[in-house]
Amino acid sequence: EVVMTQSPATLSVSPGERATLSCRASQSVSVGLAWYQQKPGQAPRLLIFGASIRATGIPARFSGSGSGTDFTLTISSLQSEDFAVYYCQQYNKWITFGQGTRLDI
Amino acid sequence: QVQLQESGPRLVKPSQTLSLTCAVSGGSFTSIDYYWSWIRQPPGKGLEWLGYIYHSGTTHYNPSLKSRISISIDTSKNQFSLALGSVTATDTAVYYCARFRIDSYGYSDYWGQGILVTVSS
Numbered sequence: 001e002v003v004m005t006q007s008p009a010t011l012s013v014s015p016g017e018r019a020t021l022s023c024r025a026s027q028s029v030s031v032g033l034a035w036y037q038q039k040p041g042q043a044p045r046l047l048i049f050g051a052s053i054r055a056t057g058i059p060a061r062f063s064g065s066g067s068g069t070d071f072t073l074t075i076s077s078l079q080s081e082d083f084a085v086y087y088c089q090q091y092n093k094w095i096t097f098g099q100g101t102r103l104d105i
Numbered sequence: 106q107v108q109l110q111e112s113g114p115r116l117v118k119p120s121q122t123l124s125l126t127c128a129v130s131g132g133s134f135t136s137i138d139y140y141w142s143w144i145r146q147p148p149g150k151g152l153e154w155l156g157y158i159y160h161s162g163t164t165h166y167n168p169s170l171k172s173r174i175s176i177s178i179d180t181s182k183n184q185f186s187l188a189l190g191s192v193t194a195t196d197t198a199v200y201y202c203a204r205f206r207i208d209s210y211g212y213s214d215y216w217g218q219g220i221l222v223t224v225s226s
């Protein structure tokens with residue numbers, strides 16, 4: 001099983017600032033890495049797949065990078081609607097998720 | 106627009122079987138590009154993949170659940186189902202169905218709204 005570790009667990013940032021979220025895999029997943037955003041009471045929403053490809057309709061302020069074992073989600077200028085929990089997910093035969101990073105104001 | 110909708114009992118007794126169905130509308134249910142998956146989220150916790158099924162009926166399950174889980178598909182009704190046996194309170198969670206795209210990357214692009222299932226006597 002590939003274990004995904006996200007850091008930090010909670011990130012406090014002000015609107016307009018830049019947020020950088022990290023995700024590390026216990027073994028290489030190449031670019032089989034996706035990022036999801038989840039708001040309270042809602043299903044997760046796909047943001048990024050293939051480590052760096054924005055999903056349809058996702059604003060350009062969201063960007064992903066990395067390959068192998070280390071990945072980053074960057075939100076360039078935080079808007080109020082971006083405060084949520086973010087999960088990374090790998091696909092390497094099975095699917096595993098990170099434990100999530102809560103982005104707080 | 107693809108839509109997924111979970112349905113089933115919201116309260117299950119311990120030791121019984123949790124059964125849910127996901128109805129899919131829009132898109133091609135038998136496309137070679139997708140698996141149909143189940144994911145759950147205990148209250149206040151993270152996401153756990155349970156398993157997925159291909160339109161042919163091929164399944165892959167989370168090894169931690171392999172002895173208790175079964176996923177089936179009915180392509181004539183555009184729906185797939187989850188059965189989780191011998192449930193305990195730790196199986197209390199919001200259960201999501203999702204479409205999982207299988208290509209070089211692997212990701213869930215459409216999700217149901219989720220259904221909270223409580224295991225309690």
